[in-house]
Amino acid sequence: MPSATTIIGAGPAGSIAAIVLARAGWQVTLVEQHRFPRDKVCGECVSALGIDVLTRLRLIGALRSLGPTKLTRSVLVASDGSSASVDLPRPMWGLSRSALDDALLREARAAGATIEQPARCEDVDVERPHVVIRDLLTNCTREIRSDYVIIADGKAGCSLAPPPRTTDLGVKAHFADVDGRPDSIALFGLDGHYVGLAPIEGNRWNLCMSVPAARVRALRADLDALFEQCVRENRGLASRMRRARRIGPWLSSPLPRHAVRKHWPPRIIPIGNAAAALEPIGGEGIGLAMRSAELAAASLASSRRISHDDFDRLWRVRSIACRAMSKLLSSPMLAGDVIDAMRANDHLNHLAMGWMGKS
Ligand SMILES: Cc1cc2nc3c(=O)[nH]c(=O)nc-3n(C[C@H](O)[C@H](O)[C@H](O)COP(=O)(O)OP(=O)(O)OC[C@H]3O[C@@H](n4cnc5c(N)ncnc54)[C@H](O)[C@@H]3O)c2cc1C
Numbered sequence: 001m002p003s004a005t006t007i008i009g010a011g012p013a014g015s016i017a018a019i020v021l022a023r024a025g026w027q028v029t030l031v032e033q034h035r036f037p038r039d040k041v042c043g044e045c046v047s048a049l050g051i052d053v054l055t056r057l058r059l060i061g062a063l064r065s066l067g068p069t070k071l072t073r074s075v076l077v078a079s080d081g082s083s084a085s086v087d088l089p090r091p092m093w094g095l096s097r098s099a100l101d102d103a104l105l106r107e108a109r110a111a112g113a114t115i116e117q118p119a120r121c122e123d124v125d126v127e128r129p130h131v132v133i134r135d136l137l138t139n140c141t142r143e144i145r146s147d148y149v150i151i152a153d154g155k156a157g158c159s160l161a162p163p164p165r166t167t168d169l170g171v172k173a174h175f176a177d178v179d180g181r182p183d184s185i186a187l188f189g190l191d192g193h194y195v196g197l198a199p200i201e202g203n204r205w206n207l208c209m210s211v212p213a214a215r216v217r218a219l220r221a222d223l224d225a226l227f228e229q230c231v232r233e234n235r236g237l238a239s240r241m242r243r244a245r246r247i248g249p250w251l252s253s254p255l256p257r258h259a260v261r262k263h264w265p266p267r268i269i270p271i272g273n274a275a276a277a278l279e280p281i282g283g284e285g286i287g288l289a290m291r292s293a294e295l296a297a298a299s300l301a302s303s304r305r306i307s308h309d310d311f312d313r314l315w316r317v318r319s320i321a322c323r324a325m326s327k328l329l330s331s332p333m334l335a336g337d338v339i340d341a342m343r344a345n346d347h348l349n350h351l352a353m354g355w356m357g358k359s
Contacts, residue, residue, distance in 0.1 A: 002027070003027070003147035004027040004028075004145070004146040004148075005021055005029070005147065005148040006030075006031065006146040006148075006150070007029070007152055008121040008124070008131065008150070008151050009152040009153035009154060009274075010031075010032035010036070010108070010115070011154055011273075012050070012100065012101065012272065012290045013271045013292060014032070014152030014271075014293070015030070015101070015104035015107065015108045016053060016057070016104065016290045016294055017150050017293040017294075017297040018030045018108035019059070019108050019111045019113075020057065021300065022112040023111050024297075026300075026301065028112070030113045030117075031119050031121050031131070032115070032118065032119070034117075035118050036098075037098035037102040038097075038101070039097060039251060040097040040098075040101070040251070041171065041208070041251045041252060042172065042206075042208065042280075042285075043185075043196045043198060043206060043208040044200050044208070045196075045198050046068070046093040046094075046095055046286050047282075047284050047286070049284065049287030049291050050287030050290045050291070051090075051287075053291055053294050054290070056294070066095060068200070069094035069201065070091050070183060071088065071091060071094055071183060071184065071185050071198060071199075072088055073087055073181075073184040073185070074086050074184065074185045075186045075187070076189070076342065077186060077187065077188045077189065077234060077236035077339075078234075078236075078329075078332075078336045078339050079188075079189055079332055080336065081234070082336055082339050084339045084342035084349075085184070089350075089353055089354075089359040092283060094185075094199050094201070096200050096201060096202075096204070099201065100286070105117075116133055119135050119136055121153070121158050122141065123158060124149055124158055126265040126267075127265075129146065129148070129149045129267045130144060130145050130149075131149055132144075147267065148267045148269060148300060151270045152274060152289075152293065153274055154274060155256060155273060156274040160261065160264060163256065163258035165254055166256065166257045168193075168254075168255040169210075169211055169216055169254060170208065170211075170252065170255045171208070171209050171211055171216070172251050173246050173249065174204045174205065174206060174207075174246070175205045175206075175245065175246055176203065176205070176244065176245055177243045178199075178205040178241060178244045179240050179242060179243060180240050184198075185283065186198070186240065187281065188236055189234065189329040189331075189332065189335035190230055190233045190332075193209060193210055193212060193215070193330050194210065195207065195208070195237060196209065196280075196281070197237070198283075205244070207227075210279070210280060210281070210326065216252070221252075223250035223252065255280070256273055257277050257278065258277050259319065260275060260276040260314075261276065261308075269296050271296050272285075272288070272289030272292055272293060275292055275311050275315075276288075276311065276314075276315040276319070278318055279325075282321065282356040282358070284322070284357050288314055288315060291314060292314060295310055320355070321356045322356055325356065
């Protein structure tokens with residue numbers, strides 16, 4: 001029997017849940033605080049897991065028309081410039097979050113969801129469960145009653161206990177005139193962190209990094225200075241960015257990283273990053289957000305329970321593999337050895353790709 005649900009957050013998780021439930025005849029209210037299109041800190045690589053969700057939900061044509069780049073290789077580059085290239089078992093997409101999230105929100109509206117935007121969820125009463133939202137145009141608040149509340153806010157900030165903060169930041173900007181093949185995701189190792197570089201639609205490149213907040217503070221948050229330091233510390237990055245120009249603002253935000261939540265109240269359902277957040281090095285977060293949303297919404301629509309185990313299976317191995325890969329690449333002592341091992345051993349590459357969820 002279709003019911004009413006309120007979904008907090010129109011990132012990939014929230015919009016996919018809205019699409020599935022609205023198509024199943026549910027009364028869906030999707031609450032998003034920002035006006036779209038909006039940019040977001042993200043490497044903007046969509047994994048095959050996410051592309052599969054888009055295909056199953058017949059969204060693939062609309063998304064493909066945005067012109068995503070097709071990514072077929074991943075290249076790891078140590079600070080001395082030595083590198084190893086691995087074919088991705090299945091292609092990924094390079095697509096800006098402003099285009100992806102805007103298109104998914106439009107699909108949610110077309111499926112019949114009511115969109116409250118710009119509106120911020122300020123409270124969730126987990127017992128009833130109801131939500132209080134503030135219309136950011138009129139500054140008025142009101143309560144929305146529903147049978148279920150889906151938390152897709154990227155952090156579970158207004159309901160479940162927020163996970164502990166990491167001491168890292170995500171930093172990103174778009175560039176033009178980057179040298180190198182437009183079919184690869186490149187990951188550059190630095191001392192204590194890493195930088196990712198990938199082509200997206202419109203002949204642009206996304207440069208994104210996970211970086212200790214202390215390093216940014218030491219530079220008084222001068223992100224151009226941080227970028228210049230990174231370029232000096234990795235010869236491979238320097239050669240790719242020789243002619244590059246930044247064509248968008250630097251964005252930064254706290255980097256979430258936490259295991260799958262073990263418990264949530266009966267009619268409150270966290271999906272996407274609100275359920276779990278992994279180290280972004282593998283480019284799996286958007287795919288996991290969409291897949292967890294699809295799983296949760298399909299379970300609700302068919303009156304099945306969503307179990308913690310369903311989510312645990314999605315995230316656990318990927319999380320461990322991505323964290324290990326980030327530690328190895330961020331260690332100048334180890335990165336060169338890892339790259340040598342990857343060059344010499346195809347079997348190891350296949351295993352690593354499998355652990356990161358790419359096969
Ligand atoms: C540095 C970095 C690089 C990354 N690179 C990649 C990558 O290349 N590939 C990949 O797949 N993943 C990547 N990720 C991870 C990816 O960005 C996330 O996993 C993904 O965005 C999670 O989607 P979501 O829908 O759960 O949450 P989000 O995308 O965070 O969306 C949440 C939405 O909720 C809204 N919201 C929040 N609070 C409220 C509120 N109170 N009321 C109303 N609305 C609210 C927000 O405005 C936002 O639109 C990266 C992450 C970082 C930090």
